[in-house]
Amino acid sequence: MRSKHNFFYRNSLSIVLILLMFIFWAGQFLTGWSTENKELDEEGHAAMSFWQYAQSGHFIQATFENWESEFLQMMLYILLTVSLRQKGSSESKSLEGKEEVDKEPESHTRAPWPVKKGGIWLRIYKHSLSLAFGILFLISFLLHFYGSYKEYNTQQIVKHKSTISASDYLLESRFWFESFQNWQSEFLAVASIVLLSVWLREKGSPESKPVDMPHDETP
Structure with missing residues (x-):
């Protein structure tokens, strides 16, 4: 059965999270590169190139x-x-009883x-x-x-x-x-x-309980 939602809608959470990770990782790299080269300059050493810093400790x-x-x-x-x-x-998990995740797996078509x-x-x-x-x-x-x-x-x-x-x-x-x-x-x-x-509570988030739940x- 063809999904009525496009690829981005179906995978938007992981796509956005990974995109944010790469954005902040790039920010870490550039600011770290600048910081390391400032420290090297203060010690009288040559600055690192882009690739040298990528391999640096x-x-x-x-x-x-x-x-x-x-x-x-x-x-x-x-x-x-x-x-x-x-x-x-x-x-x-609930304080009492077994939940769906606790049951033993059963083989089926999917x-x-x-x-x-x-x-x-x-x-x-x-x-x-x-x-x-x-x-x-x-x-x-x-x-x-x-x-x-x-x-x-x-x-x-x-x-x-x-x-x-x-x-x-x-x-x-x-x-x-x-x-x-x-x-x-x-x-x-x-x-x-x-x-x-x-x-x-956070309305609409699966990480939150329903707003009206005790x-x-x-x-």
């Missing part, structure tokens, strides 16, 4: 320390909402192929969302470490100090400070929407 670290925290937040939020509840929150296949494929697919975010977190964590390590040694060279090995840098407080400052803010943001959605009801 400064840009890689700044990008992936943020992506890492986002993927960690989503992975743990997905897992925690399986069994934990918040009375009255639009982000929580079911995803792992459901039809069964076995190991189904077992993996049942947890594929959290697994995907876990893998994305691990990749981002490793790239954050690489970028942060590279930037640290670059700064050491600029300041005419000795560089350190990757194993030594893993014990550096700087790397973990970068991670923890982002991780805590992500869970603050999630806790905020979980709690604020108990009492506050505060103590969980949708």
Whole structure:
């Protein structure tokens, strides 16, 4: 059956979000490039070109320390909402009884192929969302470490100090400070929407309860 809606209408949420990500990522790149070159100039070093900055530890670290925290937040939020509840929150499952997402999958004509296949494929697919975010977190964590390590040694060279090995840098407080400052803010943001959605509303948003729903009801 032909859809009455065009491609953009059907996918507008993801398109707009990805577009905004690229706009702000470009802003991060340009302002980061300018900041890094100002610091190099103050130290009497040559400025980085566009491509040099794209491969620099400064840009890689700044990008992936943020992506890492986002993927960690989503992975743990997905897992925690399986069994934990918040009375009255639009982000929580009901306090009583089983929900549609709790039922065991059944094979049918339009079911995803792992459901039809069964076995190991189904077992993996049942947890594929959290697994995907876990893998994305691990990749981002490793790239954050690489970028942060590279930037640290670059700064050491600029300041005419000795560089350190990757194993030594893993014990550096700087790397973990970068991670923890982002991780805590992500869970603050999630806790905020979980709690604020108990009492506050946004008409038309699936992240909100109906405007007339009592505060103590969980949708």
